[in-house]
Amino acid sequence: MIVAKLEAVKVLVLGGTADARALAAELHQREGCHVVSSLAGRTSRPTPVPGAVRIGGFGGAEGLTRYLREEAIDVLIDATHPFADSISEHACLSAQAAGVRLIALRRPRWQAQPGDRWTHVADVAEAARVAAVTAPEDGCVFVTTGRQGLENYAGDSRHRYLIRTIEPPTGALPPRCTVVLDRGPFTVEAETALLAKHNVSTLVTKNSGGGSVAAKLVAARRRAIPVILVDPPALPAVAETVETVAEAMAAAGAGERTASEP
Numbered sequence: 001m002i003v004a005k006l007e008a009v010k011v012l013v014l015g016g017t018a019d020a021r022a023l024a025a026e027l028h029q030r031e032g033c034h035v036v037s038s039l040a041g042r043t044s045r046p047t048p049v050p051g052a053v054r055i056g057g058f059g060g061a062e063g064l065t066r067y068l069r070e071e072a073i074d075v076l077i078d079a080t081h082p083f084a085d086s087i088s089e090h091a092c093l094s095a096q097a098a099g100v101r102l103i104a105l106r107r108p109r110w111q112a113q114p115g116d117r118w119t120h121v122a123d124v125a126e127a128a129r130v131a132a133v134t135a136p137e138d139g140c141v142f143v144t145t146g147r148q149g150l151e152n153y154a155g156d157s158r159h160r161y162l163i164r165t166i167e168p169p170t171g172a173l174p175p176r177c178t179v180v181l182d183r184g185p186f187t188v189e190a191e192t193a194l195l196a197k198h199n200v201s202t203l204v205t206k207n208s209g210g211g212s213v214a215a216k217l218v219a220a221r222r223r224a225i226p227v228i229l230v231d232p233p234a235l236p237a238v239a240e241t242v243e244t245v246a247e248a249m250a251a252a253g254a255g256e257r258t259a260s261e262p
């Protein structure tokens with residue numbers, strides 16, 4: 001029996017993550033697959049993505065539904081960041097409305113290892129409150145949760161802050177603050193050196209999850225630094241949920257349109 005493809009499968013990857021880029025690269029290589037990656041447009045110089053790319057919001061779930069129909073998308077893969085809950089919600093609603101298959105790449109949360117000193121919080125505002133009361137007087141709080149929510153730290157003059165973002169922050173910042181503009185991936189050695197250089201006493205980060213724990217968390221463990229970890233929001237349940245790029249590739253392949261020839 002010969003199995004032949006009827007037509008190209010069109011896949012829309014909702015991205016903005018390293019996983020989404022890896023997925024797009026693999027799908028781009030796959031014969032009979034046309035991949036389009038969608039980026040929100042948050043960074044001025046996004047990391048290049050193989051295959052076609054579109055940038056900017058769709059205009060809510062209705063806009064995404066329209067896009068899926070107009071572009072005749074066969075498979076929608078939600079490979080966005082675990083904290084990007086709006087777009088994941090829209091992906092669910094739109095896939096249902098347009099009758100498009102949805103695969104959700106949901107990374108498993110990082111789990112504490114022996115030596116980790118993690119305090120879990122629900123959001124960035126709570127992280128700021130906990131940092132303000134638990135960090136030692138004049139200690140340095142290293143904040144790596146992105147640009148949004150930094151105003152929560154603006155009233156704290158008791159501590160020094162080291163803030164790392166990709167794009168320059170635009171809102172209010174704490175009075176004693178050093179901003180570092182940088183984009184990962186970072187090595188454990190470089191993160192350990194950064195913690196030592198600024199004498200960091202508390203790390204604030206998101207539990208972004210995934211295959212290997214972030215280098216900054218390993219560095220914090222090495223230096224016995226307490227971590228305030230923001231837990232991800234609840235995301236909508238999706239029937240086809242995978243945890244890795246390899247699983248997403250396998251799931252996407254399983255749905256390819258094929259026809260049997262005698």
Ligand code: NAP
Pocket residue numbers: 014015016017038039040042055056057058059060061063064079080081083084085086087088090145146206
């Ligand atoms: P969000 O709150 O879920 O989304 C807000 C709005 O941005 C959405 O309603 C949508 O606009 C637009 N949007 C988000 N992702 C999009 C995408 N991939 N393609 C087209 N439009 C998109 O998301 P967010 O937390 O602001 O994150 C924005 C992007 O940055 C995401 O794609 C995410 O993967 C990436 N990212 C986020 C984080 C984080 O910590 N939040 C970290 C790393 C990377 P419309 O309603 O107009 O369609």
